[in-house]
Amino acid sequence: MHISDTPKTARSVVPILFVATIFLSASLLFFVQPMFARIVLPTIGGSPAVWTTAMLFFQTVLIAGYLYAHLLTRHVAPRAQLIIHLGVWASALLFLPLAIPEGWRFDPTGPMAWQTLLLFAAGVGLPFFALSANAPLIQFWYGRSGGPSADDPYFLYGASNLGSLVALLGFPLVAEPLFGVSAITFGWAIGFVALGAFLLASGVMARGPALRTFAFAKPARLQPRQLILWAYLAFIPSSLMLSVTSKISLDIGAVPLVWVIPLSLYLLTFVLTFTHRQIMPERLFKPLTALVLVGLLLIFAGLTGPLMSWAKVAFLIGGFFVVALYAHRTLYLARPDASQLTAFYLTMSVGGALGGLFNSIIAPTLFAGLYEAGATVLMAGLMLVPLARVRASTLLRGAGFGLAAALPAYALTQLIPGTDPTALTLVLVAGGFVALLLTRAQPAGAYVAMASVFAASAFVLPDTALLRDRSFFGTHLVSETQGLRLYGNGTTIHGGQRIADDTAARPEPLYYYHPNGPMAQVMTSARGRDAQRIGVVGLGVGSLACYAQPGQDWQFYEIDPMVEAIARDARYFRFMEACAGDAPVHLGDARIVLAAQEPQAYDILVIDAYSSDSVPVHLTTDEAIRLYMRHLAPDGILVFHISNRYYAIDRPLGRSADAQGLIGRKQHYAGNVAQDPADWASIAATLTRSEAALGDLGTDPRWTPLQNDGAPVWTDDHADLLSILK
Structure with missing residues (x-):
């Protein structure tokens, strides 16, 4: 007797079992992504590229899992499928609870992306592989179960993505604020063990004779253009999601909360689109x-200004959601029948992984900035264009209108040299809008x-960059404006020098390091002048070096070799050349480097590694501060530069x-840009073992006591970024 002959009540249990199984599997699959990334942050640092590279790993393993499921269902009998897959699941149990492999060490001089991939492979590779195969495999098994809608099991993919969505949101909003990493990983391990029982029950249900002919029928031959279309429609949302995440992470922070919001919306689009409902x-x-793509292009091209406001963040996320909805809806409408289910999902996974490969490996090699975002938006526009029977005259007409739209802006640059870039941008946008109206009847x-x-905007808008480059850790820009040479990382100025100081004996530190600011107050105080050994975590352009006194020993810690190259290049900045001499720069994540060093007995140790407006949590935890204090002299001063638009790091x-x-x-310095445009507002904090260690700073009324707000202490195991939002 097969399933269809069983009582109606028994048959109704079948979809419940399969939905529960695929929901649990997907929850574990997508919960482990931010969870393991959180585990490794203290080891490999908090660069946005860590998450992009991690996503490439997850997408690549997903391909392997889908390929394994495809081959298993095509060439292995159902009973053997169950035995083999339970064997894979049982082997993955050996990796529980998840942790960084014992003895693994990060080499700051080695290839960053490759080391990150290897760490994820060694720490979570097999469990993730076992989970990644479940979505297509469970749907295939349901097709053999004889349950309701067994001939079209795509509805289970919605349940799968719903489980993924719940897990992704649950990690930063529930698990991370309430529990430590160790407790979270233990709970995840329990769920993984329980999954084995659900897999066993589902596999048994698939062993009946129902639909045996369908399961092993020779599927129709797939056309190459079908595969290309599926891969393309999967590539666009994947690449755009990573571009949006990288853009936001540069300012908001490389933390699970920032990572999972775009990824959660990405999964939600599957839930909403893989259904018969319109x-x-x-x-x-x-x-x-189409309108959303235009808006995204304006933001990614920098035509809306360099600063990342909350309104822009909202538009980036919402715009990505709309584009992903359209792509995945088109993908669902192009799906094959159930006989090609595993091939469909395999091709989808390849397209998604190509998005990860493009963003994490190819784009950093090809582009000096985050230009992959604009490239993906342009590629996404092809979704809206019916390419069949497009006439050459239509394309030429569109190109003509587009170039004509850019002519007024170009004419301004020739007639009025030095035209304000904002004015040029407005002229370009207005011209583009007119061109869009004139060509709206022909999408191509x-x-x-x-x-x-x-x-055309690349040729019209002025580029003041002396240097534009990128590394694994972010983008780098050196430019000149109004007599100043500036260094920017992300969207934040991290140092500058007056061009006139190219010939000065000692350039004047500016911006956050201005002589009036709190960082300068520490260095120029009696305690600062008497200090013998000074360490600085976060090199920037080396501005602080020009507060050095004769005979002092200065050492710097910097994670990005490109930052050191810029700081030591006297064509751009002279702080290191003029003031630091041969002061060493220790390359690598500061926590890793300091942990490997003998106590340095610094009289002043400066932590100035808060890139852009993000917060490297692993440099702010209780364990990190204990490490800094180990390297501090008994009467030393630990100084934090904590200027930030979004987070109150003093908490x-x-x-x-x-x-x-x-x-x-702590001190909130208001700045004085009215008198000196380079005298910026800044925030700093100091920690010492005693009042006496502060010296003359202890009686300075500008420095107020640092208060405990009563919230839980941040640790490597438990740190809640939401708790310090301003």
């Missing part, structure tokens, strides 16, 4: 997607017109100071 009429959906022409305007510092019995001070 999201919205095509006559509205298509124009909305409109696409070419917009691409032409975008391409976790105050908690740790209270927990460790340290004396904390």
Whole structure:
């Protein structure tokens, strides 16, 4: 007797079992991604590229899992499928609980991306592989179960993505704020063990004779253009998700909360689109997607200004969501019948992985900035263009309108040299809007017109960059404006020098390091002048070096070799050349380097590694502060530069100071840009073992006590970034 002959009540249990199995599997699969990334952050640092590279690993293993499921269902009998897959699951149990492999060490001089991939492979590779195969495998088994809708099991993919969505949101919003990493990994291990029982029950249900003929029927031959279309439609949302995540991470921080929001929306689009229900009429959906793509292109191209406001963050996330919805809806409509289910998912996974490969490996090699985002948006525009029977005249007409739209802006640059870039941008946008109106009846022409305007902007808008480059750790820009030479990382200025100081004996530190600011106050105080050994975590352009006194021993710690190269190049900045001499720069993540060193007995140790407006949590935990104090002289001063638009970093510092019995001070300096444009507002904090260690700073009224807000102390095991949002 097979399933279809069983009572109705028994048959109704079948979809419940399979939904529960695929929901649990997907929850474990997507919970482990931010969880393991959080585990390794103290070891490999908090660069946004860590998450991009981790996503490449997960997407690549997903291909392996889907290929394994495809081959298993094509060439192995159902009973053997169950035995083999349970064997893979049982082997993965040996990796529990998940942790960094014993003896693994990060080499700061080695290839960063490759080491990150190897770490994830060694730590979570087999468990993730076992989980990644479950979505197509469980759907195939359901097709053999005789349950309701067994001939079209794609509905289970919605349940799978719903489980993924719940897990992704649950990690930063519930698990991370309430529990430590060790407790979270233990709970995940329990779920993974329980999954074995669900897999066993589902596999047994698939062993009946129902649909045996269908399961082993020779599927129809797939056409190459089908495979290309599936891969393309999977590539666009994957690449765009990573571009949006990288853009936001540069300013907000490389932490699970920032990572999982775009990824959660990515999964939600599968839930909403892999269904027979229509999201919205095509006559509205298509124009909305086109407008969103234009807006995304403006932001990614920097035409809306360099600063990342919360409004822009919202538009990036919402815009990505709309584009992913359109791509995945189109993908669902192009799905094959159930006989090609595993091939469909395998091709989808390849397309998604190509997005990860493009963003994490290819783009950093090809582009000096985050230009992969704009490239992906342009490629996404092809989704809206019916390519069949497109006339050459239509394309030429679109290109003509696009170039004509850019002509007024170009004329301004020739007639009025030095025209304000904002004015040029407005002229370009207005011209592009007119070109779009004129070509709106022909989608292919409109696409070419917009691409032409975008391409022309690269020649019209002035580029003041002396250097534009990128590394594994971020983007780097050196530019000149109004007599100043600036260094930017992400969207934040991290140092500058007056061009006139190219010939000065000692360049004047500017911006956060201005002589009026709190960082300078520490260095120029009596305690600062008497200090013999000074360590600085975070090199920047070396501004602080020009507060060095004769006979002092200065040492720097910097994770990015490109930053050191820029700081030591006298064509750009002279702080290191003029003031630091041969002061050593220790390359690598500061925690890793300091942990390997003998106590340095620094009289002043400066922590100035808060790149852009992100927060490297692993440099702010209680364990990190204890490590810094180990390298501090008994009467030394630990100084934190904590200027930030989004986070109140003084809060976790105050908690740790209270927990460790340290004396904390902080200063919010308002700056004085009216008198000197390079005298910026800044925030700094100090920690010492005693009041006496502060010296003359202890009586300076500008420095106020650092308070404990009563929230939990940040540790490597448990740190809640949401708790310090301003």
